[in-house]
Amino acid sequence: MCLAIPGKIISIDRSNPDLVMAKVDFAGVKKDICIQWVPEAKEGNFILAHVGTALSLIDEKEALETLNLFREMDNLAGDPS
Amino acid sequence: MTHHNTLPLKYIDEYRDARLVKELAGKIQRETRHPWTIMEICGGQTHSILKFRLEDLLPPEITLIHGPGCPVCVTPTEKIDRAIDLAGRHGVILASFGDMLRVPGSETDLLSAKAAGGDVRMVYSPLDVLKIAGDNPTRQVVFFGVGFETTAPANALAVIEARNRGLKNFFLLSSHVLVPPAIRTLLNEGGGRIHAFLAAGHVCTVMGYEEYIPIAATYRTPIVVTGFEPVDILQGILHAVRLLAKKEYRVHNAYARAVKKEGNPAAKALIREIFQVTDREWRGMGTIPMSGLELSPAWAEFDAEKAFEFRVKKKHGAGKCLAGEVLQGKILPAQCAEFGKTCTPEHPLGAPMVSSEGTCAAYFRYGKYQNNRS
Numbered sequence A: 001m002c003l004a005i006p007g008k009i010i011s012i013d014r015s016n017p018d019l020v021m022a023k024v025d026f027a028g029v030k031k032d033i034c035i036q037w038v039p040e041a042k043e044g045n046f047i048l049a050h051v052g053t054a055l056s057l058i059d060e061k062e063a064l065e066t067l068n069l070f071r072e073m074d075n076l077a078g079d080p081s
Numbered sequence B: 001m002t003h004h005n006t007l008p009l010k011y012i013d014e015y016r017d018a019r020l021v022k023e024l025a026g027k028i029q030r031e032t033r034h035p036w037t038i039m040e041i042c043g044g045q046t047h048s049i050l051k052f053r054l055e056d057l058l059p060p061e062i063t064l065i066h067g068p069g070c071p072v073c074v075t076p077t078e079k080i081d082r083a084i085d086l087a088g089r090h091g092v093i094l095a096s097f098g099d100m101l102r103v104p105g106s107e108t109d110l111l112s113a114k115a116a117g118g119d120v121r122m123v124y125s126p127l128d129v130l131k132i133a134g135d136n137p138t139r140q141v142v143f144f145g146v147g148f149e150t151t152a153p154a155n156a157l158a159v160i161e162a163r164n165r166g167l168k169n170f171f172l173l174s175s176h177v178l179v180p181p182a183i184r185t186l187l188n189e190g191g192g193r194i195h196a197f198l199a200a201g202h203v204c205t206v207m208g209y210e211e212y213i214p215i216a217a218t219y220r221t222p223i224v225v226t227g228f229e230p231v232d233i234l235q236g237i238l239h240a241v242r243l244l245a246k247k248e249y250r251v252h253n254a255y256a257r258a259v260k261k262e263g264n265p266a267a268k269a270l271i272r273e274i275f276q277v278t279d280r281e282w283r284g285m286g287t288i289p290m291s292g293l294e295l296s297p298a299w300a301e302f303d304a305e306k307a308f309e310f311r312v313k314k315k316h317g318a319g320k321c322l323a324g325e326v327l328q329g330k331i332l333p334a335q336c337a338e339f340g341k342t343c344t345p346e347h348p349l350g351a352p353m354v355s356s357e358g359t360c361a362a363y364f365r366y367g368k369y370q371n372n373r374s
Protein backbone atom coordinates (compact mmCIF):
# COMPACT_ATOMS: atom_id res chain seq x y z
CA MET A 1 0.00 0.00 0.00
CA CYS A 2 3.01 2.29 0.28
CA LEU A 3 3.55 1.61 -3.37
CA ALA A 4 3.92 4.75 -5.42
CA ILE A 5 4.27 4.75 -9.19
CA PRO A 6 5.83 7.25 -11.60
CA GLY A 7 3.61 9.12 -14.03
CA LYS A 8 3.92 12.08 -16.37
CA ILE A 9 1.90 15.26 -15.85
CA ILE A 10 -0.18 16.08 -18.93
CA SER A 11 -2.14 19.08 -17.66
CA ILE A 12 -2.65 20.98 -14.40
CA ASP A 13 -5.90 22.41 -13.00
CA ARG A 14 -5.30 25.16 -10.43
CA SER A 15 -8.94 26.31 -10.22
CA ASN A 16 -9.15 25.19 -6.56
CA PRO A 17 -6.07 26.58 -4.77
CA ASP A 18 -6.57 24.10 -1.89
CA LEU A 19 -6.71 21.14 -4.20
CA VAL A 20 -4.45 21.50 -7.23
CA MET A 21 -5.16 18.57 -9.54
CA ALA A 22 -3.31 17.15 -12.53
CA LYS A 23 -4.05 14.70 -15.33
CA VAL A 24 -1.26 12.17 -15.08
CA ASP A 25 -0.28 9.53 -17.62
CA PHE A 26 0.84 6.19 -16.19
CA ALA A 27 2.17 4.49 -19.33
CA GLY A 28 -1.07 5.08 -21.20
CA VAL A 29 -3.50 4.98 -18.26
CA LYS A 30 -4.64 8.48 -17.34
CA LYS A 31 -5.69 9.44 -13.83
CA ASP A 32 -6.54 12.59 -11.87
CA ILE A 33 -3.92 13.10 -9.18
CA CYS A 34 -3.74 15.78 -6.50
CA ILE A 35 -0.39 17.61 -6.82
CA GLN A 36 -0.99 20.02 -3.93
CA TRP A 37 2.32 19.17 -2.21
CA VAL A 38 4.58 19.43 -5.24
CA PRO A 39 4.01 23.11 -6.03
CA GLU A 40 7.00 23.21 -8.37
CA ALA A 41 5.48 20.55 -10.67
CA LYS A 42 5.05 21.48 -14.34
CA GLU A 43 3.51 19.84 -17.36
CA GLY A 44 5.86 17.17 -18.65
CA ASN A 45 7.39 16.49 -15.21
CA PHE A 46 7.24 13.04 -13.66
CA ILE A 47 5.76 12.59 -10.20
CA LEU A 48 5.50 9.63 -7.84
CA ALA A 49 1.81 9.02 -7.15
CA HIS A 50 0.29 7.20 -4.20
CA VAL A 51 -3.45 6.73 -3.48
CA GLY A 52 -4.41 9.63 -5.73
CA THR A 53 -1.80 12.12 -4.52
CA ALA A 54 1.68 13.08 -5.68
CA LEU A 55 4.37 12.46 -3.05
CA SER A 56 7.34 13.93 -4.86
CA LEU A 57 8.67 15.18 -8.13
CA ILE A 58 11.12 12.77 -9.74
CA ASP A 59 14.50 14.45 -10.04
CA GLU A 60 15.60 13.74 -13.60
CA LYS A 61 19.25 14.53 -12.91
CA GLU A 62 19.42 12.23 -9.89
CA ALA A 63 17.56 9.55 -11.85
CA LEU A 64 20.17 9.59 -14.59
CA GLU A 65 22.99 9.82 -12.10
CA THR A 66 21.90 6.60 -10.41
CA LEU A 67 22.19 4.81 -13.73
CA ASN A 68 25.31 6.60 -14.95
CA LEU A 69 27.13 6.33 -11.66
CA PHE A 70 27.32 2.61 -12.11
CA ARG A 71 28.62 2.85 -15.63
CA GLU A 72 31.34 5.14 -14.33
CA MET A 73 32.22 2.89 -11.41
CA ASP A 74 32.52 0.05 -13.91
CA ASN A 75 35.12 1.87 -15.87
CA LEU A 76 37.03 2.53 -12.68
CA ALA A 77 36.69 -1.09 -11.62
CA GLY A 78 38.08 -2.10 -15.00
CA ASP A 79 41.22 -0.04 -14.38
CA PRO A 80 44.10 -2.03 -12.93
CA SER A 81 44.76 0.34 -10.05
CA MET B 1 8.71 -8.87 -17.97
CA THR B 2 5.02 -8.39 -18.56
CA HIS B 3 3.22 -5.08 -18.70
CA HIS B 4 -0.44 -4.78 -19.53
CA ASN B 5 0.61 -2.63 -22.42
CA THR B 6 3.70 -2.25 -24.52
CA LEU B 7 4.54 1.38 -23.78
CA PRO B 8 7.88 1.83 -22.09
CA LEU B 9 7.61 2.68 -18.39
CA LYS B 10 9.98 5.54 -17.78
CA TYR B 11 11.66 5.39 -14.37
CA ILE B 12 10.73 1.72 -14.09
CA ASP B 13 12.17 -0.16 -17.08
CA GLU B 14 15.67 1.26 -16.80
CA TYR B 15 15.80 0.19 -13.15
CA ARG B 16 15.13 -3.40 -14.21
CA ASP B 17 18.00 -3.46 -16.68
CA ALA B 18 19.52 -6.94 -16.60
CA ARG B 19 23.07 -5.74 -17.24
CA LEU B 20 22.98 -3.25 -14.37
CA VAL B 21 21.46 -5.88 -12.10
CA LYS B 22 24.31 -8.26 -12.93
CA GLU B 23 26.96 -5.62 -12.35
CA LEU B 24 25.52 -4.67 -9.00
CA ALA B 25 25.24 -8.29 -7.93
CA GLY B 26 28.92 -8.77 -8.86
CA LYS B 27 29.96 -5.81 -6.73
CA ILE B 28 27.96 -7.09 -3.77
CA GLN B 29 29.62 -10.53 -4.21
CA ARG B 30 33.09 -8.98 -4.25
CA GLU B 31 32.60 -6.53 -1.40
CA THR B 32 30.82 -8.69 1.16
CA ARG B 33 33.26 -9.42 4.00
CA HIS B 34 31.20 -11.04 6.74
CA PRO B 35 27.88 -12.76 7.29
CA TRP B 36 25.50 -9.83 7.45
CA THR B 37 21.75 -9.75 7.99
CA ILE B 38 19.92 -6.90 6.32
CA MET B 39 16.26 -6.14 6.92
CA GLU B 40 14.15 -4.39 4.32
CA ILE B 41 11.39 -2.55 6.12
CA CYS B 42 8.86 -2.26 3.35
CA GLY B 43 6.60 -5.03 2.12
CA GLY B 44 6.72 -3.57 -1.39
CA GLN B 45 10.46 -4.24 -1.38
CA THR B 46 9.86 -7.76 -0.03
CA HIS B 47 7.65 -8.46 -3.03
CA SER B 48 10.27 -7.11 -5.48
CA ILE B 49 12.99 -9.23 -3.84
CA LEU B 50 10.90 -12.36 -4.20
CA LYS B 51 9.46 -11.54 -7.62
CA PHE B 52 12.82 -10.80 -9.22
CA ARG B 53 14.57 -13.58 -7.24
CA LEU B 54 17.19 -11.12 -6.05
CA GLU B 55 18.29 -13.40 -3.20
CA ASP B 56 19.68 -15.82 -5.80
CA LEU B 57 22.10 -13.08 -6.90
CA LEU B 58 23.52 -12.45 -3.42
CA PRO B 59 26.48 -14.18 -1.78
CA PRO B 60 25.56 -16.77 0.87
CA GLU B 61 26.91 -14.45 3.60
CA ILE B 62 24.05 -11.99 3.04
CA THR B 63 20.75 -12.86 4.67
CA LEU B 64 17.73 -10.72 3.90
CA ILE B 65 14.99 -10.67 6.49
CA HIS B 66 11.68 -9.04 5.98
CA GLY B 67 10.28 -6.33 8.19
CA PRO B 68 6.95 -5.01 9.42
CA GLY B 69 6.35 -2.55 6.58
CA CYS B 70 2.94 -3.79 5.52
CA PRO B 71 0.35 -1.40 6.93
CA VAL B 72 -2.51 -3.80 6.37
CA CYS B 73 -0.55 -6.52 8.19
CA VAL B 74 0.26 -4.53 11.32
CA THR B 75 -3.26 -3.15 11.79
CA PRO B 76 -4.46 -4.78 15.01
CA THR B 77 -7.37 -7.21 14.96
CA GLU B 78 -9.36 -4.96 17.26
CA LYS B 79 -9.30 -2.10 14.70
CA ILE B 80 -10.54 -4.44 12.00
CA ASP B 81 -13.30 -5.61 14.34
CA ARG B 82 -14.29 -1.97 14.82
CA ALA B 83 -14.52 -1.44 11.06
CA ILE B 84 -16.59 -4.63 10.72
CA ASP B 85 -18.85 -3.44 13.55
CA LEU B 86 -19.51 -0.16 11.69
CA ALA B 87 -19.92 -1.89 8.32
CA GLY B 88 -22.81 -3.92 9.67
CA ARG B 89 -24.80 -0.87 10.74
CA HIS B 90 -27.81 0.58 9.00
CA GLY B 91 -27.05 3.99 7.51
CA VAL B 92 -23.28 3.52 7.43
CA ILE B 93 -21.08 3.24 4.35
CA LEU B 94 -17.64 1.81 5.16
CA ALA B 95 -14.91 2.54 2.60
CA SER B 96 -11.33 1.27 2.54
CA PHE B 97 -8.47 0.20 0.32
CA GLY B 98 -8.88 -3.19 -1.38
CA ASP B 99 -6.47 -5.21 0.75
CA MET B 100 -8.18 -4.16 3.97
CA LEU B 101 -11.42 -5.85 2.96
CA ARG B 102 -10.01 -9.37 3.11
CA VAL B 103 -7.92 -9.13 6.26
CA PRO B 104 -9.37 -11.35 8.96
CA GLY B 105 -10.60 -9.70 12.14
CA SER B 106 -11.14 -11.87 15.21
CA GLU B 107 -14.15 -13.59 13.65
CA THR B 108 -14.80 -12.38 10.13
CA ASP B 109 -13.64 -9.83 7.54
CA LEU B 110 -15.09 -6.80 5.77
CA LEU B 111 -15.92 -8.70 2.58
CA SER B 112 -18.05 -11.10 4.60
CA ALA B 113 -19.70 -8.11 6.27
CA LYS B 114 -20.47 -6.85 2.76
CA ALA B 115 -21.88 -10.23 1.72
CA ALA B 116 -24.07 -10.10 4.82
CA GLY B 117 -25.62 -6.84 3.59
CA GLY B 118 -23.19 -4.19 4.84
CA ASP B 119 -22.43 -1.29 2.50
CA VAL B 120 -18.68 -1.78 2.12
CA ARG B 121 -16.88 -0.04 -0.70
CA MET B 122 -13.38 -0.36 -2.06
CA VAL B 123 -11.69 2.91 -2.93
CA TYR B 124 -8.46 3.78 -4.70
CA SER B 125 -7.94 7.16 -3.00
CA PRO B 126 -9.21 8.87 0.17
CA LEU B 127 -10.50 11.62 -2.15
CA ASP B 128 -12.95 9.08 -3.63
CA VAL B 129 -14.54 8.80 -0.19
CA LEU B 130 -15.36 12.52 -0.19
CA LYS B 131 -17.38 12.01 -3.34
CA ILE B 132 -19.25 9.10 -1.73
CA ALA B 133 -20.00 11.30 1.30
CA GLY B 134 -21.19 14.16 -0.92
CA ASP B 135 -23.43 11.84 -2.93
CA ASN B 136 -24.96 10.24 0.19
CA PRO B 137 -25.78 13.08 2.59
CA THR B 138 -28.19 10.97 4.66
CA ARG B 139 -25.61 8.24 5.32
CA GLN B 140 -22.58 8.24 7.61
CA VAL B 141 -19.52 7.54 5.50
CA VAL B 142 -16.53 6.08 7.35
CA PHE B 143 -13.12 5.81 5.74
CA PHE B 144 -11.03 3.05 7.29
CA GLY B 145 -7.67 4.67 6.58
CA VAL B 146 -4.60 2.71 7.53
CA GLY B 147 -1.05 3.26 6.42
CA PHE B 148 2.45 4.46 7.17
CA GLU B 149 3.76 7.99 6.71
CA THR B 150 3.34 7.53 2.95
CA THR B 151 -0.44 7.48 3.17
CA ALA B 152 -0.90 9.92 6.06
CA PRO B 153 -0.85 13.11 3.90
CA ALA B 154 -3.57 11.80 1.56
CA ASN B 155 -5.75 10.82 4.53
CA ALA B 156 -5.09 14.20 6.16
CA LEU B 157 -6.05 15.93 2.92
CA ALA B 158 -9.38 14.07 2.87
CA VAL B 159 -10.17 15.40 6.36
CA ILE B 160 -9.29 18.98 5.40
CA GLU B 161 -11.34 18.72 2.23
CA ALA B 162 -14.30 17.32 4.20
CA ARG B 163 -14.26 20.52 6.28
CA ASN B 164 -13.78 22.73 3.20
CA ARG B 165 -16.79 21.09 1.58
CA GLY B 166 -18.87 21.31 4.75
CA LEU B 167 -19.35 17.54 4.92
CA LYS B 168 -20.84 16.49 8.27
CA ASN B 169 -21.10 12.81 7.36
CA PHE B 170 -17.45 11.96 6.71
CA PHE B 171 -15.44 10.14 9.39
CA LEU B 172 -11.93 8.71 9.52
CA LEU B 173 -11.27 5.45 11.35
CA SER B 174 -7.52 5.71 11.37
CA SER B 175 -4.81 3.28 12.27
CA HIS B 176 -1.71 5.12 11.17
CA VAL B 177 1.70 3.82 12.10
CA LEU B 178 5.19 5.32 11.98
CA VAL B 179 8.36 3.56 10.85
CA PRO B 180 11.16 4.95 13.08
CA PRO B 181 9.67 3.75 16.41
CA ALA B 182 9.25 0.27 14.91
CA ILE B 183 12.92 0.22 13.86
CA ARG B 184 13.93 1.22 17.39
CA THR B 185 11.76 -1.54 18.85
CA LEU B 186 13.30 -4.14 16.55
CA LEU B 187 16.80 -2.95 17.46
CA ASN B 188 16.09 -2.73 21.20
CA GLU B 189 15.05 -6.33 21.45
CA GLY B 190 16.97 -7.72 18.52
CA GLY B 191 20.21 -8.61 20.31
CA GLY B 192 22.27 -7.67 17.28
CA ARG B 193 20.40 -9.92 14.87
CA ILE B 194 19.90 -7.11 12.31
CA HIS B 195 23.09 -5.48 10.96
CA ALA B 196 21.62 -2.94 8.54
CA PHE B 197 18.26 -1.66 7.33
CA LEU B 198 16.93 -0.75 3.93
CA ALA B 199 14.57 2.12 4.79
CA ALA B 200 11.29 2.34 2.92
CA GLY B 201 11.81 4.76 0.04
CA HIS B 202 8.26 5.98 -0.27
CA VAL B 203 7.90 6.68 3.44
CA CYS B 204 11.03 8.82 3.05
CA THR B 205 9.62 10.75 0.06
CA VAL B 206 7.25 12.27 2.63
CA MET B 207 9.31 12.31 5.83
CA GLY B 208 12.86 12.55 4.53
CA TYR B 209 15.53 10.69 6.51
CA GLU B 210 16.70 13.02 9.26
CA GLU B 211 14.90 10.89 11.88
CA TYR B 212 17.02 7.89 10.92
CA ILE B 213 20.39 9.58 11.45
CA PRO B 214 20.40 9.26 15.28
CA ILE B 215 19.05 5.70 15.05
CA ALA B 216 21.91 4.62 12.76
CA ALA B 217 24.47 6.22 15.10
CA THR B 218 22.97 5.06 18.43
CA TYR B 219 22.49 1.46 17.38
CA ARG B 220 25.58 1.34 15.16
CA THR B 221 23.37 0.14 12.32
CA PRO B 222 23.64 1.60 8.80
CA ILE B 223 20.34 2.61 7.21
CA VAL B 224 20.05 2.97 3.44
CA VAL B 225 17.06 4.76 1.91
CA THR B 226 16.08 2.37 -0.88
CA GLY B 227 13.70 2.26 -3.83
CA PHE B 228 11.63 -0.59 -5.19
CA GLU B 229 12.98 -1.78 -8.53
CA PRO B 230 15.70 -4.48 -8.77
CA VAL B 231 18.48 -1.96 -9.50
CA ASP B 232 17.31 0.18 -6.58
CA ILE B 233 17.20 -2.72 -4.12
CA LEU B 234 20.60 -4.10 -5.14
CA GLN B 235 22.02 -0.59 -4.92
CA GLY B 236 20.57 -0.35 -1.39
CA ILE B 237 22.16 -3.65 -0.44
CA LEU B 238 25.52 -2.63 -1.99
CA HIS B 239 25.57 0.59 0.03
CA ALA B 240 24.61 -1.30 3.20
CA VAL B 241 27.50 -3.71 2.59
CA ARG B 242 29.92 -0.84 1.98
CA LEU B 243 28.87 0.99 5.15
CA LEU B 244 29.13 -2.23 7.16
CA ALA B 245 32.57 -2.99 5.72
CA LYS B 246 33.79 0.48 6.67
CA LYS B 247 31.97 0.39 10.03
CA GLU B 248 30.19 3.62 9.12
CA TYR B 249 26.98 3.87 11.08
CA ARG B 250 25.09 6.47 9.11
CA VAL B 251 22.28 6.97 6.64
CA HIS B 252 22.85 6.82 2.90
CA ASN B 253 20.23 7.91 0.39
CA ALA B 254 20.18 5.42 -2.49
CA TYR B 255 16.84 6.72 -3.81
CA ALA B 256 17.82 10.30 -4.53
CA ARG B 257 15.57 10.66 -7.57
CA ALA B 258 12.56 10.59 -5.26
CA VAL B 259 13.81 11.36 -1.74
CA LYS B 260 15.26 14.58 -0.32
CA LYS B 261 16.85 14.71 3.10
CA GLU B 262 14.03 16.89 4.44
CA GLY B 263 11.31 14.93 2.62
CA ASN B 264 8.26 16.82 1.38
CA PRO B 265 7.80 19.84 3.71
CA ALA B 266 4.24 20.64 2.54
CA ALA B 267 3.07 17.07 3.12
CA LYS B 268 4.78 16.94 6.52
CA ALA B 269 3.13 20.22 7.55
CA LEU B 270 -0.25 18.77 6.60
CA ILE B 271 0.35 15.66 8.74
CA ARG B 272 1.34 17.86 11.70
CA GLU B 273 -1.77 19.99 11.28
CA ILE B 274 -4.27 17.12 11.29
CA PHE B 275 -2.68 14.37 13.36
CA GLN B 276 -0.90 13.99 16.68
CA VAL B 277 1.50 11.24 17.68
CA THR B 278 0.12 8.55 19.98
CA ASP B 279 0.92 5.08 21.31
CA ARG B 280 -0.22 2.42 18.88
CA GLU B 281 -0.75 -1.31 19.01
CA TRP B 282 0.90 -3.23 16.18
CA ARG B 283 -0.42 -6.65 15.27
CA GLY B 284 1.91 -9.23 16.76
CA MET B 285 4.35 -6.65 18.14
CA GLY B 286 2.31 -5.19 20.98
CA THR B 287 1.95 -1.50 21.79
CA ILE B 288 4.86 0.66 20.66
CA PRO B 289 5.04 4.06 22.40
CA MET B 290 4.55 7.11 20.17
CA SER B 291 4.35 4.96 17.04
CA GLY B 292 1.00 6.00 15.60
CA LEU B 293 -1.00 9.00 14.43
CA GLU B 294 -4.50 9.95 15.55
CA LEU B 295 -6.63 12.96 14.64
CA SER B 296 -5.75 15.94 16.82
CA PRO B 297 -8.49 17.56 18.98
CA ALA B 298 -9.16 20.37 16.47
CA TRP B 299 -10.34 17.73 14.00
CA ALA B 300 -12.16 15.46 16.46
CA GLU B 301 -15.53 15.93 14.72
CA PHE B 302 -14.19 13.71 11.90
CA ASP B 303 -12.83 11.02 14.23
CA ALA B 304 -14.86 7.80 13.94
CA GLU B 305 -13.43 6.64 17.29
CA LYS B 306 -15.23 9.57 18.95
CA ALA B 307 -18.35 9.71 16.77
CA PHE B 308 -19.40 6.09 17.28
CA GLU B 309 -19.86 3.73 20.22
CA PHE B 310 -18.24 0.41 19.43
CA ARG B 311 -19.46 -3.03 20.39
CA VAL B 312 -16.12 -4.74 20.11
CA LYS B 313 -14.63 -6.89 22.80
CA LYS B 314 -10.88 -7.06 23.14
CA LYS B 315 -9.84 -10.56 22.15
CA HIS B 316 -6.52 -12.17 22.81
CA GLY B 317 -4.46 -14.56 20.80
CA ALA B 318 -4.15 -14.76 17.05
CA GLY B 319 -5.02 -18.47 16.77
CA LYS B 320 -2.55 -20.38 14.67
CA CYS B 321 -1.26 -17.40 12.73
CA LEU B 322 2.35 -16.42 13.47
CA ALA B 323 2.04 -12.96 11.88
CA GLY B 324 3.92 -11.32 14.77
CA GLU B 325 7.02 -13.49 14.23
CA VAL B 326 6.85 -13.00 10.47
CA LEU B 327 6.46 -9.23 10.75
CA GLN B 328 9.53 -8.96 12.97
CA GLY B 329 11.61 -11.09 10.61
CA LYS B 330 11.98 -13.81 13.26
CA ILE B 331 10.67 -16.58 11.04
CA LEU B 332 10.08 -17.08 7.33
CA PRO B 333 6.55 -17.94 6.23
CA ALA B 334 7.46 -21.56 5.47
CA GLN B 335 8.25 -22.01 9.16
CA CYS B 336 4.57 -21.45 9.90
CA ALA B 337 2.80 -24.84 9.89
CA GLU B 338 -0.25 -23.33 8.19
CA PHE B 339 1.65 -21.79 5.25
CA GLY B 340 0.36 -23.06 1.92
CA LYS B 341 -1.77 -25.68 3.69
CA THR B 342 -4.66 -24.12 5.59
CA CYS B 343 -3.43 -20.59 4.83
CA THR B 344 -3.40 -19.43 1.20
CA PRO B 345 -4.26 -16.12 -0.50
CA GLU B 346 -7.71 -17.54 -1.32
CA HIS B 347 -8.26 -18.52 2.33
CA PRO B 348 -5.92 -16.39 4.42
CA LEU B 349 -5.61 -17.07 8.14
CA GLY B 350 -3.65 -13.89 8.71
CA ALA B 351 -3.04 -10.48 7.23
CA PRO B 352 0.47 -11.23 5.82
CA MET B 353 -1.16 -13.75 3.46
CA VAL B 354 -3.73 -11.21 2.22
CA SER B 355 -1.92 -8.05 1.46
CA SER B 356 -0.12 -7.26 -1.76
CA GLU B 357 2.74 -6.26 0.56
CA GLY B 358 2.49 -9.15 3.01
CA THR B 359 5.51 -11.43 3.40
CA CYS B 360 3.46 -14.66 3.41
CA ALA B 361 1.67 -13.60 0.21
CA ALA B 362 5.03 -12.81 -1.42
CA TYR B 363 6.44 -16.24 -0.55
CA PHE B 364 3.28 -17.96 -1.69
CA ARG B 365 3.18 -16.09 -4.97
CA TYR B 366 6.82 -16.24 -5.92
CA GLY B 367 8.16 -19.03 -3.77
CA LYS B 368 7.91 -22.74 -4.20
CA TYR B 369 4.12 -22.58 -4.30
CA GLN B 370 4.35 -20.29 -7.29
CA ASN B 371 1.39 -20.69 -9.60
CA ASN B 372 1.68 -20.46 -13.35
CA ARG B 373 -0.90 -17.81 -13.90
CA SER B 374 1.34 -14.76 -13.65
Ligand code: SF4
Pocket (backbone or CB within 6 Å): B320, B321, B322, B323, B326, B333, B336, B337, B338, B339, B340, B343, B344, B348, B349, B350, B351, B352, B353, B354, B360
Ligand atom coordinates in the same frame (compact mmCIF):
# COMPACT_ATOMS: atom_id res chain seq x y z
S1 SF4 C 1 1.27 -18.39 6.63
FE1 SF4 C 1 -0.79 -17.62 7.20
S2 SF4 C 1 -1.10 -18.35 9.28
FE2 SF4 C 1 1.10 -18.51 8.88
S3 SF4 C 1 1.96 -16.57 9.60
FE3 SF4 C 1 1.50 -16.28 7.42
S4 SF4 C 1 -0.55 -15.38 7.41
FE4 SF4 C 1 -0.28 -16.27 9.46
